[in-house]
Amino acid sequence: MKILICDDTEQPLTGLAQDLAAMGHSDVEVATGDKVAKLADGLEQRRKAAASGNESAPAWGESAFDKADLVFIDYNFVQLEHSNGLTGQRLAYLARCYSAAKYIVVLNQFGENRFDLTLRDHPETYADLHLGLQQVMNEGLWSDREWPSFRPWTWPVLPEIVTKMERAAIEVEAALDTPILKHLMLDGVAGAIPRNVKQFLGDESVTFREFALKSGFDVSDKPFSQKSIALIAASRVAKWLEYLILSAQDILIDVPRVLSRYPSVLGEGGLDVLENEPLSSTKVNALNLPAAIDDHRYQKSDWIRRPAWWRSGVLGEERLSENQDALAPETDLRFTEDASRFLKSAYVSGFVADLNSPFVQRFVLSERDPEIDYQPQLRFSL
Amino acid sequence: MTKEYLELRSLLIRLPDFQREFQNYTGHECKILELVNKEHEAASRAYLESSLPSTASKLNMASDNRHIFLTPFEDNNHTYLPLLSVDLDFTLAWPMISIHLLHYGLDKGHSKAEKLKCFGYRYDKPAARVGDHDYFHVQFTHGTEKGRHNNRINRWISTKDPSIPIDATDSVQLFLSAVIAVRNGFKTRRDLFDEWRQAGIAINSMLMPMAFQRWRPASANNT
Numbered sequence: 302m303k304i305l306i307c308d309d310t311e312q313p314l315t316g317l318a319q320d321l322a323a324m325g326h327s328d329v330e331v332a333t334g335d336k337v338a339k340l341a342d343g344l345e346q347r348r349k350a351a352a353s354g355n356e357s358a359p360a361w362g363e364s365a366f367d368k369a370d371l372v373f374i375d376y377n378f379v380q381l382e383h384s385n386g387l388t389g390q391r392l393a394y395l396a397r398c399y400s401a402a403k404y405i406v407v408l409n410q411f412g413e414n415r416f417d418l419t420l421r422d423h424p425e426t427y428a429d430l431h432l433g434l435q436q437v438m439n440e441g442l443w444s445d446r447e448w449p450s451f452r453p454w455t456w457p458v459l460p461e462i463v464t465k466m467e468r469a470a471i472e473v474e475a476a477l478d479t480p481i482l483k484h485l486m487l488d489g490v491a492g493a494i495p496r497n498v499k500q501f502l503g504d505e506s507v508t509f510r511e512f513a514l515k516s517g518f519d520v521s522d523k524p525f526s527q528k529s530i531a532l533i534a535a536s537r538v539a540k541w542l543e544y545l546i547l548s549a550q551d552i553l554i555d556v557p558r559v560l561s562r563y564p565s566v567l568g569e570g571g572l573d574v575l576e577n578e579p580l581s582s583t584k585v586n587a588l589n590l591p592a593a594i595d596d597h598r599y600q601k602s603d604w605i606r607r608p609a610w611w612r613s614g615v616l617g618e619e620r621l622s623e624n625q626d627a628l629a630p631e632t633d634l635r636f637t638e639d640a641s642r643f644l645k646s647a648y649v650s651g652f653v654a655d656l657n658s659p660f661v662q663r664f665v666l667s668e669r670d671p672e673i674d675y676q677p678q679l680r681f682s683l
Numbered sequence: 684m685t686k687e688y689l690e691l692r693s694l695l696i697r698l699p700d701f702q703r704e705f706q707n708y709t710g711h712e713c714k715i716l717e718l719v720n721k722e723h724e725a726a727s728r729a730y731l732e733s734s735l736p737s738t739a740s741k742l743n744m745a746s747d748n749r750h751i752f753l754t755p756f757e758d759n760n761h762t763y764l765p766l767l768s769v770d771l772d773f774t775l776a777w778p779m780i781s782i783h784l785l786h787y788g789l790d791k792g793h794s795k796a797e798k799l800k801c802f803g804y805r806y807d808k809p810a811a812r813v814g815d816h817d818y819f820h821v822q823f824t825h826g827t828e829k830g831r832h833n834n835r836i837n838r839w840i841s842t843k844d845p846s847i848p849i850d851a852t853d854s855v856q857l858f859l860s861a862v863i864a865v866r867n868g869f870k871t872r873r874d875l876f877d878e879w880r881q882a883g884i885a886i887n888s889m890l891m892p893m894a895f896q897r898w899r900p901a902s903a904n905n906t
Contacts, residue, residue: 496706496707631887660882662697662700
């Protein structure tokens with residue numbers, strides 16, 4: 302996996318390169334100072350060339366961004382001498398729309414070590430993921446094993462998500478003129494998607510191409526390469542699906558919601574067997590969920606960071622004992638969104654996520670690391 | 684009593700989360716909302732959280748004219764918008780609770796205020812342990828505030844009879860009875876229970892003592 306790191310100064314992201322190398326990711330390029338300004342300028346030239354049609358610009362495939370599987374961009378470029386107002390967010394826009402970069406992570410835009418209690422992130426931004434610098438080396442971002450006690454459930458496993466994003470973009474290339482909802486198998490439930498969630502796409506029949514051209518680019522900007530359209534659409538639609546549909550847990554549900562509803566699938570011990578166990582993919586795969594659950598799996602798995610199932614399908618599944626007896630045994634375990642594991646209610650605090658969904662009551666650890674900034678604090682339940 | 688209060692509080696403060704957001708109302712639902720919202724204020728989760736501390740206390744939603752706007756639904760060529768409010772006083776030795784419901788209805792062919800109609804009813808815990816009214820019940824009302832008549836409600840309706848017994852022996856069951864009774868057609872009862880359950884509420888143990896939940900036909904042979 303080729304990793305590109307962009308920052309205004311040598312430190313502290315160069316330290317990150319060493320840490321990544323220690324982890325086995327040796328193909329890391331660090332662009333700082335003038336080098337990052339030059340890279341950004343190359344993308345700006347592409348943008349201008351696309352808009353005016355008569356400027357020269359680096360050919361598609363020539364930029365370091367084009368070759369990167371994973372790009373880390375520091376949000377703050379204050380120490381850049383010739384920044385021309387460049388911010389990490391602007392560079393993320395240029396990288397998404399004017400390069401073939403696969404997955405873009407913007408660092409420190411919302412804090413160096415923050416947990417987002419809204420659970421909706423920032424779907425409108427061009428970063429595929431927002432992280433704080435202090436979070437980048439969290440093992441839970443890089444591997445499916447050994448998740449530490451702080452490992453937000455919404456985070457992807459980076460090497461895995463890069464591959465998924467690549468496959469999603471290939472899917473889009475073959476379906477550019479297909480309505481997004483149809484391709485994502487959501488057309489049958491379009492009526493259940495709240496208006497303010499659908500509005501991100503534009504309308505119910507919008508195609509990938511239309512979406513990328515209308516909402517992918519700033520007002521007067523145009524695509525430099527037709528190859529960018531699939532990447533833009535895949536990136537932005539995947540983010541919409543992740544944060545506005547799956548996070549809501551009312552159309553698609555993920556594994557904690559499946560297991561807390563249907564603990565019988567875990568056998569005799571029920572949900573208790575998972576107490577304090579991080580729900581990594583390896584762990585989830587080892588559960589061998591029965592066909593009664595798995596028959597309702599959402600098939601577009603490359604578009605989301607973790608497995609999902611159709612909520613209505615699972616709730617209507619007669620083979621599940623909990624659906625036959627409405628009053629199944631209750632559990633004292635709550636799923637913690639910041640630790641990705643079930644814990645007893647005495648060890649969790651409630652908060653209200655900012656989602657268009659009835660399922661906004663969520664939980665985090667009650668004993669939290671003071672170094673981690675849980676925001677907005679107002680979201681904690683009274 | 685504290686357990687009962689805390690359970691009731693946890694159910695009540697989450698109820699607004701489960702209702703359709705105003706911005707997702709459809710055409711005629713927006714019209715009825717506009718009319719009803721001129722007369723009543725919506726109670727959000729934040730209002731309920733701040734009004735209901737975690738120690739036993741009082742709440743007077745009806746006299747504050749604050750109501751939870753339940754999800755609207757269509758029936759009988761009308762759009763209905765049900766409003767729910769709770770008055771309670773758990774500082775009393777015999778805690779009091781009344782749950783008010785107002786069902787506003789607007790003919791689908793109209794959008795004017797004159798066409799807005801309403802019927803109201805109230806779930807009560809008995810005010811006294813003995814007497815002819817000493818059971819959990821529901822009866823029609825002329826509005827939510829004592830002494831003030833809601834002009835949309837027909838005056839001829841008796842607010843004394845019927846006084847229908849309710850499947851409840853405490854305020855939590857009374858509240859659940861009131862909420863379960865409003866079937867909007869968009870969500871099943873299972874959905875509603877699922878929403879509470881996913882919010883970390885031990886809803887099963889609250890439902891278990893209720894007859895509606897325990898009742899099942901013995902077997903086909905016995906019928």
